[in-house]
Amino acid sequence: MLIVLGSENTENLEAQIRGSRLAWGIRLISVDALLRLLRLKEETDDPAVLQRIQNILVPREFTKLDAIIELVFSAAQDVRENEVIVPPEDSTASYEHKPKFIPVAFNEQCIEVVERSLGKPLIKRSKSKYTSADNSLAVVCTVSREHNGSTKTSYWFAFHPHQEETLREATNSYVAFGCGSAKQIVLIPFAEFQTWLDGMNVTETEERSYRHVSIFKEKGRLTLHRKKGFDRIDLTNYLIKDTDKK
Secondary structure (H helix, E strand, O other): OEEEEOOOOOHHHHHHHHOOOOOOOOEEEEHHHHHHHHHHHHOOOOHHHHHHHHHOOOOOOOOOOHHHHHHHHHHHHHHHHOOEEOOOOOOOOOOOOOOOEEOOOOHHHHHHHHHHHHOOOOEEOOOOEEEOOOOOEEEEEEEEOOEEOOOOEEEEEEEOHHHHHHHHHOOEEEEEEEEOOOOOEEEEEHHHHHHHHHHOOEEEOOOOEEEEEEEEEEOOEEEEEOOOOOOOEEOHHHEOOOOOOO
16 A cells, blocks of 8 residues: 655654554555655656556565666666767768767747647656657657757658557557757658668667667758668658747
């Protein structure tokens, strides 16, 4: 049993629980701490991290602190891996170079535009995943800052297997890429996007893998660059034409 309390001053109640036979079946948490866990949930994407957050609320003996430490480090890693990695200018080049991480976040502004485009409100489920109330509609929304190369402007995104799984489970699903700002968003039906996945570069580590989504802008057009031997895809027609720009 999990008891949520409005106050953090719970010493007397804790003492009573520890001295009773219910000690192994009850846990206490303050409203503030529960809200902090909720905010952490919304800033991570990895399902394994979300499961650890849920597990921390289950009554258990915490003499050994490994589970708590694992949650802290895995959450920090997930936040770091959801930052933007600057790619090489040539999208067909190897991704074995040491990545440079640059934080960027304007997902919330993008999803407001996506909601207007789709005509349906969305609920935030994690850092990049949004669904309708009945889960029939799902959107994975990721963002990239603008990278100005010597000849082209580019935007880089990571697309993870757990994001793909979320989109496959919904009746109607989309991927949204915020390119530089919420004023330039590519919204693609997942049914089409999934047919392009095989042509994308992949990074694999012991912990996880993800596909590289490399979008380049040249002469006012956005193009998805893929591996050598795969056609580039013109994304210009997928740009959201937002009539409510501020």
